[in-house]
Amino acid sequence: SSRYGEDLGKQDALGNLIRELARTDGIEWVRVMYTYPTHISDSFLDAIAAEPKAVxxxxxxxxxxxxxxxxxxxxxxxxxxxxxxxxxxxxxxxxxxxxxxxxxxxxxxxxxxxxxxxxxxxxxxxxxxxxxxxxxxxxxxxxxxxxxxxxxxxxxxxxxxxxxxxxxxxxxxxKRIGEVVRVLFEGESKESELLWQGRMETQAPDIDGCVLINDVPEELLPAEGDFVNVEITEAHEYDLIGRIVLV
Structure with missing residues (x-):
């Protein structure tokens, strides 16, 4: 949470942790869950803005x-x-x-x-x-x-x-229709065996919607855990629909 490091008396501990994790090989996304509105420091926000791996x-x-x-x-x-x-x-x-x-x-x-x-x-x-x-x-x-x-x-x-x-x-x-977004491919959709699914960085697992993928180029069938580029073609209340594109 955003109170990370307080018990150790550390200043800006969470921002520093994000920077360290973002520079670690093998980690692609760093996400912080359950932050406190009274503990949102500029250092924490600046770390998210500056580090490409911080979602x-x-x-x-x-x-x-x-x-x-x-x-x-x-x-x-x-x-x-x-x-x-x-x-x-x-x-x-x-x-x-x-x-x-x-x-x-x-x-x-x-x-x-x-x-x-x-x-x-x-x-x-x-x-x-x-x-x-x-x-x-x-x-x-x-x-x-x-x-x-x-x-x-x-x-x-x-x-x-x-x-x-x-x-x-x-x-x-x-507003996202027409955008090409980076998506973490998760495999076959839970909703239909005719669809695949993945998540953008702005979609946390289990609690948010997902990107449903209805078109994959024949020459490219991603493996679970791969990152792909998806063009958003439809939008619903919680889920987005799109097709994988080669960029």
């Missing part, structure tokens, strides 16, 4: 955008500070894909809080978003909080957020 991808669970809910979660920040953070990330690392997660129905979340979160998502336009509904877990601090949100309300809010994010994702993906 342009930031996984940063924000959980909410309303100051009221963030305070109840014992997290710092508010909508404006988070928007400034995302702006700084995108300025220092052009083309970076930002993934985050949110929780709906946290105890004390009002309809006003939820609408602020919805407005935040519309304004920022994240590349990837996951949304979970809150569920009580005995023994946690949140379990003791009052003003529980009915599960039905939390589920409705989650559905609304995911519906909006689906529109955002599809719109952003459509």
């Amino acid at each position: 342009n991808y930031l996984d940063m669970p924000l959980q909410h955008a309303s100051q009221n809910v963030l305070k109840l979660m014992k997290r710092g920040g508010n909508r404006k500070s988070l928007e400034r953070l995302i702006e700084r990330v995108r300025e220092r690392v052009p083309g970076i894909a930002v993934r985050t997660t949110f929780i709906t129905g946290f105890p004390g979340e009002t309809e006003e809080d939820f609408q602020e979160l919805m407005s935040f998502i519309k304004n920022v336009e994240f590349d990837r978003v996951g949304v979970f509904t809150y569920s009580d877990e005995e023994g946690t601090p949140a379990y003791e909080l009052p003003n529980k949100v009915p599960h039905r309300t939390a589920a409705r809010r989650r559905t609304a957020l995911m519906k909006e994010q689906s529109r955002i994702s599809k719109r952003r993906n459509r």
Whole structure:
């Protein structure tokens, strides 16, 4: 995570680690998962921007955008500070894909809080978003909080957020049609034996969409783990479709 090295008292430890890994033979992609919004240093971002093997991808669970809910979660920040953070990330690392997660129905979340979160998502336009509904877990601090949100309300809010994010994702993906992108070839698609699949650097395994490949030149059938160039021809909410091209 972005707090790597803090326990050892090291400054800019994560940025230095990225630089070292990126210069190691046999490593093609370096990806950092689960970063903290309060620990995104310029050194860390500059390392991602400068090192070709450091993928342009930031996984940063924000959980909410309303100051009221963030305070109840014992997290710092508010909508404006988070928007400034995302702006700084995108300025220092052009083309970076930002993934985050949110929780709906946290105890004390009002309809006003939820609408602020919805407005935040519309304004920022994240590349990837996951949304979970809150569920009580005995023994946690949140379990003791009052003003529980009915599960039905939390589920409705989650559905609304995911519906909006689906529109955002599809719109952003459509902008990639016609691009030729570098893809890590993973072999036969899980969806159909008639397709292959792979991932761009902006798609993390297991949690993000993928690139579905429907056309491979006869003279080139990649092996799993090879990198190939794919021209994007179609775009959906989460997956892209394309054909392998020789560049």
